[in-house]
Amino acid sequence: MDQLDVKVLFGARVRHLRKEQGFSQEDFAHRVGLDRSYMGGVERGERNISLENICLIARALNLPVSQIFIGWTDVAPPENTPEE
Template sequence: MAKRADILKRFGQRVRELRKEQGYSQEGFAYECELDRTYIGGIERGERNVALKNIERIAETLGITVAELMDGV
């Protein structure tokens, strides 16, 4: 179970890093992804097991591929 939590945290850190690099606030990013801000916050804290559809939304909003989003995760 610790390994699962680990990947959730790594993914969340990656999303946060890319979001900040592009100058998005958490609220603005959530709006562009058409997701709730609290959901994005949960992802970034590693508390959410994100659905593939939402991973794709996040990648599209960042203007990158899903593979690029997962790089280093």
């Protein structure tokens, strides 16, 4: 895999975990407490997300923060797929 932007890698990992748990992007954003368009930007790697928001995402996924980063480079980022 080519070296990708960490924001893209993180966003792909969040999208993978969200889908794995069966959340739509809108429902997940509500659960996290962030706007859906912001979460879309995170998943597309457009946002340089804060540590506070990473913690909110981990809590919404019922995962320790460290779990988000385990295997995160193994998740292929989406190729300009439309938001869900």
